[in-house]
Amino acid sequence: MDRPPKVLVVDYESELYHEKFKNAAKGLPKQSIDYVVSLFPIATWIHRYNIAWLVRDLIAGITVGIVVVPQSMGYAKIAQLPPQYGLYTAFVGLMVYCLFATSKDISIGPTAVMSLLVGQCITHITATNTNITGPEIAVTLSLLTGAIAFVIGLVRLGILVDFIPLTVVSGFMTASAVTISIGQWPKLLGLKSVNTQDPTYLIFGNFFKHLPETKLDAAFGFSALIFLYGVRFLANYLGRRYPKYQAHFFYISITRNGIAVIFGTLIAYLINIGKTTSPISILKTVPAGFQAMAVPRVDAETISAVGSSLPSAVLILVLEHVAIAKSFGRINDYSINPNQEIIAIGFTNIWGAFFGAYPSTGSFSRTAIKARSGVKTPIAGVFSGLVVILALFALTPAFYYIPDAVLSAVVIHAVSDLVSGPTYLKRLYQVSIWEFLVFVAAVVVTFFTTVDYGIYASVGLAILILLFRIARPRFYSIGRIPLSSPDLDPSLASVAADTYQKCDYGTVPEENQQPYLYVPDNDPSLGHLAEPLPEGILMLRVDESLTYPNSAYITDRIISHCKAFTRRAQGVISKGDRAWNDDTNPVKDAARAQLPLLHALIFDFSKVGRLDSSGLQAVVDAQTALNRYSGHHVEFHFVNIPDPSVRLNLIIGGFASQPVQNRLYCINSGDSYSGTNDENHQPNEIMSLPSPTKDDPAHQGYHSPAYSLKTRQNKSSTLHLNGSTIDTRHSHSSSTSTRYTAIPLPKDRYHFFHWSADNAVRAAAVSLSIREELQYYP
Structure with a gap:
């Protein structure tokens, strides 16, 4: 018997505009007839009129x-x-x-x-x-x-x-x-x-x-x-x-x-x-x-x-x-x-x-x-x-x-x-x-x-x-609560831990197997129990779609929040180089020197139902500003993306395959490193994080999955399992004894999109540990 599958890789194929127009044209005659009939609803029930x-x-x-x-x-x-x-x-x-x-x-x-x-x-x-x-x-x-x-x-x-x-x-x-x-x-x-x-x-x-x-x-x-x-x-x-x-x-x-x-x-x-x-x-x-x-x-x-x-x-x-x-x-x-x-x-x-x-x-x-x-x-x-x-x-x-x-x-x-x-x-x-x-x-x-x-x-x-x-959506900083905390229901923590253990994605360090509950820091009930994420990693949530009315506001909030909890790459700035509106002093400089550098920013996109061009540009601008502030590329991770179109726009914006540093690539490939790293020049970006290809979901770093999930937007979904195809459009069958297929937590085709906050934090923590081992940070 085959071994149960370990990885479920998800991807969405975008429906092209010409296909949409073609499908719309095919349905136009029937829609026209339905439209005319709908103008006179009496025709649909008058023949059933009775005494x-x-x-x-x-x-x-x-x-x-x-x-x-x-x-x-x-x-x-x-x-x-x-x-x-x-x-x-x-x-x-x-x-x-x-x-x-x-x-x-x-x-x-x-x-x-x-x-x-x-x-x-x-x-x-x-x-x-x-x-x-x-x-x-x-x-x-x-x-x-x-x-x-x-x-x-x-x-x-x-x-x-x-x-x-x-x-x-x-x-x-x-x-x-x-x-x-x-x-x-x-x-x-x-x-x-x-x-x-x-x-x-x-x-x-x-x-x-x-x-x-x-x-x-x-x-x-x-x-x-x-x-x-x-x-x-x-x-x-x-x-x-x-x-x-x-x-x-x-x-x-x-x-x-x-x-x-x-x-x-x-x-x-x-x-x-x-x-x-x-x-x-x-x-x-x-x-x-x-x-x-x-x-x-x-x-x-x-x-x-x-x-x-x-x-x-x-x-x-x-x-x-x-x-x-x-x-x-x-x-x-x-x-x-x-x-x-x-x-x-x-x-x-x-x-x-x-x-x-x-x-x-x-x-x-x-x-x-x-x-x-x-x-x-x-x-x-x-x-x-x-x-x-x-x-x-x-x-x-x-x-x-x-x-x-x-x-x-x-x-x-x-x-x-x-x-x-x-x-x-x-x-x-x-x-x-x-x-x-x-x-x-x-x-x-x-x-x-x-x-x-x-x-x-x-x-x-x-x-x-x-x-x-x-234009002014609610904006939250997210912390996390260990589900094994004695302050929480032990039975719930046990259930969560058991569920997590069943979702085996490969070798996970023991210390990273702790499941967490992610809540806003200012939550009136649980906020006081929340602990910060690993140093250099922040998580934010916006309770609104990212569109042109709020794009500038969101950019400012992201940047100001990250600057409040992390330090600048240059450290202490001389008086001559300091901006006119910078009111820092030696005491503040000393306090900020203890803050970590920003490594990764995680976005909870569960409330973002739409991302237009202005909203996408806001996220791009925020990353550009934070890269300059931190002196290196800041990873942007995204959790719980609710709509395939939002995911597609993020891919268009370049967030699916973000760059990593030359030194990381070179150390893995055995080549020599000769990149530059000054304040006005980003490190040479010669590769993206490994992503699977359409033909081979297991390419470059994935465990070979026993099945993968691919869906076409607005179309039916199919699950490919050990060579067999299962239709997943219906949530139940006509049989009185319905059986459901238990699957592990899905894994997105791209490394920066996640289906759980734990996975996002873990991925950011892993890349952070590699950076620290390579002593890349100035």
């Missing part, structure tokens, strides 16, 4: 429809539009979305946040452009934001959403809820002297200033609020008390908005009998049907007027919708396609512009109701749309006497759920003070200005923090 789904969708759709009618009219008032425009917006979103949807739960229509933005935009534009009407502004916004979102989805740029943290979404939704609620207070009490289009802080102050002017509307408003919160609280309480009837109480709770509007309207009608002027503010005439249906009139003047609001409008449109869709997808165990959702919301708003709608997006409250109603498919939105049509064509005469105070109560009750509670804020503060500041920025800026500026401030601050984290 059971229909019943559930019908119930959920009607339930949402009952809620959306009063909410839409209230939100239209926030948008500074007549109430029927809220119904137009709700109808289009509900009817069209199902064609493109990948979320069964989400409900499209007017929302509080978008209505607030549209209202502020209309107020600002009509104040300076009297020839542009509010509906024209709303339609233009719907068409342009929809077109922009549609293009973003088509070209698959939904990844941009991932750059906006959830904190920003929570911040501007909370800010909008507070702004909307305070803006509804004057209408709730019938205060006509308060301008609800002022910044929120002014509305807040003027509300209390004009409080003595409270009208009869307050009775309707407060009664509606008490009723809405009372029914919800009672339904939730009884649902918990009697779980058997929880569904019944849920549907009773859902009807509270409609009941409040119906009773408020009935009472308002009764008190207006025989009066020519209503004692309270009422909705009055709501035109039946789609009176605003037409081809949108979009001219340069209107586009220029709404241009400043487009970025924030698109941001809200996409962020709110995708965030809600993802949230309910996780809750109900299905995945959504963000790009397809952006296409859906884009097309919905383009189509909505022809019906006189203003921008619509996903609604959190109505989506939650739809999900709890047991919806099965996006077709439920069609049934909600039919309820809106019924309201538009049959119920508009009854809308005349709806009290504005009752609609304000409905709006305040709806947006209160958007406010982030104390528990969320406490957790956010504990997790990250910076994210908490992003949240606060969104709320504060919106409160004192507008929702546009609040969004820009919070998004800008979030991106600034992200860029700062990328």
